[in-house]
Structure formats: structure tokens, C-alpha cells
Amino acid sequence: MAEKRRIKLTVNGVEMEGEAEPRTLLVHFIRDTLGLTGTHIGCDTGHCGCCTIIMNGVSVKSCMVLAYQAEGADILTIEGLAKDGKLHPIQEAFWENHGLQCGYCTPGQIMSAYFLLSRNPKPTEEEIRRGLEGNYCRCTGYVNIIKSVKAAAEKMSK
Amino acid sequence: MIPRSFEYLRPSTLQEAVQLLDKYEESKILAGGQSLIALMKLRLASPKYIIDITRIPGLSYVKEEGNKILIGPLTTHDTVENSPIIRNKCPILSEAASRIGDQQIRNRGTIAGTLCHADPSADVPTTFLALDGEVVAMGKDGERVIKAKDFFQDFFTTALNPNEVVKEVRVPVLPPKTGTAYIKHARREGDFAIVAVAAIITLDENNVCKSASISLGSVGPTPLRAVEVENALVGKKLTDEVIVAASELADRGISPPSDIHGSAEYRAEMAKVFTKRAIRLALSRIGG
Numbered sequence A: 001m002a003e004k005r006r007i008k009l010t011v012n013g014v015e016m017e018g019e020a021e022p023r024t025l026l027v028h029f030i031r032d033t034l035g036l037t038g039t040h041i042g043c044d045t046g047h048c049g050c051c052t053i054i055m056n057g058v059s060v061k062s063c064m065v066l067a068y069q070a071e072g073a074d075i076l077t078i079e080g081l082a083k084d085g086k087l088h089p090i091q092e093a094f095w096e097n098h099g100l101q102c103g104y105c106t107p108g109q110i111m112s113a114y115f116l117l118s119r120n121p122k123p124t125e126e127e128i129r130r131g132l133e134g135n136y137c138r139c140t141g142y143v144n145i146i147k148s149v150k151a152a153a154e155k156m157s158k
Numbered sequence B: 001m002i003p004r005s006f007e008y009l010r011p012s013t014l015q016e017a018v019q020l021l022d023k024y025e026e027s028k029i030l031a032g033g034q035s036l037i038a039l040m041k042l043r044l045a046s047p048k049y050i051i052d053i054t055r056i057p058g059l060s061y062v063k064e065e066g067n068k069i070l071i072g073p074l075t076t077h078d079t080v081e082n083s084p085i086i087r088n089k090c091p092i093l094s095e096a097a098s099r100i101g102d103q104q105i106r107n108r109g110t111i112a113g114t115l116c117h118a119d120p121s122a123d124v125p126t127t128f129l130a131l132d133g134e135v136v137a138m139g140k141d142g143e144r145v146i147k148a149k150d151f152f153q154d155f156f157t158t159a160l161n162p163n164e165v166v167k168e169v170r171v172p173v174l175p176p177k178t179g180t181a182y183i184k185h186a187r188r189e190g191d192f193a194i195v196a197v198a199a200i201i202t203l204d205e206n207n208v209c210k211s212a213s214i215s216l217g218s219v220g221p222t223p224l225r226a227v228e229v230e231n232a233l234v235g236k237k238l239t240d241e242v243i244v245a246a247s248e249l250a251d252r253g254i255s256p257p258s259d260i261h262g263s264a265e266y267r268a269e270m271a272k273v274f275t276k277r278a279i280r281l282a283l284s285r286i287g288g
Helices: A026-033 A089-096 A106-119 A125-131 A142-156 B012-022 B034-039 B076-080 B082-090 B091-098 B102-110 B111-118 B123-130 B227-234 B242-246 B264-284
Strands: A003-009 A015-021 A052-055 A059-060 A074-076 B007-009 B027-030 B049-052 B062-065 B068-071 B133-137 B142-147 B150-153 B163-171 B178-185 B195-203 B209-217
Touching: A015 A026, A026 A052, A026 B007, A052 A106, A059 B102, A074 B163, A089 A106, A089 B123, A106 A125, A106 B102, A125 B049, B012 B049, B012 B133, B012 B163, B027 B034, B062 B082, B062 B133, B068 B082, B076 B082, B076 B091, B076 B102, B076 B150, B082 B195, B091 B123, B091 B178, B091 B195, B091 B209, B111 B123, B111 B163, B123 B178, B123 B209, B150 B209, B209 B227, B209 B242, B209 B264, B227 B242, B227 B264, B242 B264
Parallel strands: A003 A074, B007 B049, B027 B049
Antiparallel strands: A003 A015, A052 A059, A052 A074, B062 B068, B068 B163, B133 B142, B133 B163, B178 B195, B195 B209
């Protein structure tokens, strides 16, 4: 049986560490070991995108990465977006445009939007649709999600 | 949805990875993990040793050398999609990479990973076969080059020996007057293909078809070349009549599976339809 060992990584600018088995998935490590439960688990099979985080600058599904693979990595989760009690412009835009219904998929939608806008600050509607392709909303609130990302892009370009 | 227990190994060179593969039976290379980790969670695969090669430096690159494009094994689908060299010199590979899964999967999945996984319905293997690409395999006794036509052996099975790793992936720089298209038929964007077609058409100075390479995905245990379609195109002016007649031969030599996404009969029919569309699209993309 593989033994646990401690791994260190930076999450939302803070160095953190915890024990993990080789088979521990990054999403479980983030939620259960580090206690950051903003990252959700939807399907657990790599389809739904709820568990999307930013790892070393790119969006990944944290249920499809081993915790050991994230050793030393720089991770951004939904908890790292708001600064000093002020929501990130993407979060504000989701709030103002009713970009969520039940809210379960929202952390993943926002992290995917974050990656999209980091690379393409003024996406077209088609580019937004493609950028969020890996994130399911089972309330099917896609129209307002797209509207929110558009509004976020405008806020962030000001 | 947690994998069975395994030992995690992290070599710092490919040579070391090969030694570990050789030393441990039931070991598996982990690259981007976008297929392997899913299989392990579903417990369809339960390797005893995971050899994580993602920390080995220098395995992600795209460079042009002579008439070939050399691609590092850990190059992600996102990089393949957006590489100016691949976009300009071998655009069909960018197109195929762009159709894989979704952004998160493309950020993490690798070119060697999808080739070694050898899913017959995956996007890159079908395209790699049409391109007559090559894989450089490295084992403990040295390196060898494996051609695409020899690489895919069966469902999820390649010509790699259990103790070999992919050191490099090579695809050709496509010649002038070449048009390409990779299209797939799927229920939803990002799904695996019901039928996929990669078409590469080169014309001569008189606009006669000089070479045609057509490969079909999801219609057999490996991607398959539609040789009869190719033969029906080469040496002819590609009028729509010629394209339609050639595409009718796309069901020759295929053995499509029947599953929830489509019956074998449906896939065979769609192979013809999508072959026709792919050839038309490739032809329309040929520049002056």
C-alpha cells in the first residue's frame, strides 16, 4: 500500500501543505485536506467542469489531476478571486447579470471565464461559448452566463 | 471515484522513465492524464506503478526541421492548436487538436498521450494516420521510428513495447497546393466522434489530384485509411461527381461498432457522407 506523504503548493497566494496518497485527486486535496470547499465536484468523471481551477496559469479540471502532480504548483481557486472584501469583476458580473440559478456550477464557470479573459480580454460571443464548453450548467442558464462573461470583459477592460 | 492504490514515481529524465518501465511490471506512463486518470477512476485501468513524466524538462516543443515538424511528447493540445508553425505548415493537426474535449482538457492533455491511448474515436490519431506521421520510440536498447500505419494495432493498443516511451512525434510540412480538413460527426461538441474524417488533398499545377490521404476514425479498432477513396481521387480533376463517387467507397474495409451513439449501418453511411464533406472542404481550402 502506498504511503502518504506531505506535499506543498501555493493556493491563492498562500503556501499550504497537507498529506496525500498517490491516488488522492487534487480536487479532494483542495476540498478535504485544505478545506477550500468553493471548488465543487459535479460529475467526478472529467466532464462537467465544476472543479475547474487555475493551475500554473491554465484552467484544469482538478478531478483529473493527482494531488502529487500539483506539488509546488501555483493554484488559484474561486476563494482567491475576491480581494479585501471586494468581489472580482467576473464575480460582480455574474451577480449583476443573474449568471447563476442554483449556483453549483458557478465556481467552475467563473474559473473558466477567468482563464478565457486572461488570454482573450475581448472575446466574441462565439469565443465565450467555446471557452466555456467544458462547463455544464444543468439549470441550463447559459444565456445569462454568457451575458455575465461579456459584462465581465467590459468591466475588466475599463 | 478514486483510483485503486498505486505507487507514484517521478523520474527526472526519459532514460530514467524507461528504466522504471522496464523494472516494474504493471507500470504506466502518466502524462497529461486526461484519459488515464479517467480510466483509473472508473477502475478500467489499475496500474501498480504510475510513472509521472510531466516534470521531465524539455519535452514540450514545436519546431520545423527540413520537411518535418517535430513535436515534443508533452506538448499540449492547446499548444498544438495554437502553434503558428503547425497552423501554417500542417493546419489539419491544429484543427484536430482544437476539436478535443474542451479547453481544460486541451490545457492538460498531450499529443503523445492521445496517440499512445490509441482510442479509435479520438481526434489526433485519425489525423496522424492521414498525415503519415511518425513516432520516435525510446526503449532501453535505443530508439526506433514507428510509422503511423504501423503504430495503431488494435483498440487502445499501439506498437510500443511495454518498456518504450514516445520521445518525439513528427508530422510532415504539407506541400503547396494542399488543402486539409478534419471534421467529425458527434452528438455534442467535445464528444467522441460517431464518425471522423481527416482529408488531405494535394493538386498538381493542372489542378489534377496529385495525392489524396483520407483517414476515418471511429469505424474500426484503429483509425483506418480509406484506400479505395484515395485511389478514386488520385489522377483526376476533382469535380463534384468524382468526389461523390469516391466517397461512396468510404465504407469499404471498415468495421464500425454498434453502440448507443450509432449502429454499425448508420456509421457506415455517415462515413460516406462525412468523407464527401471533408474532401469538399479540403478542396475549398487549397490556396492559389
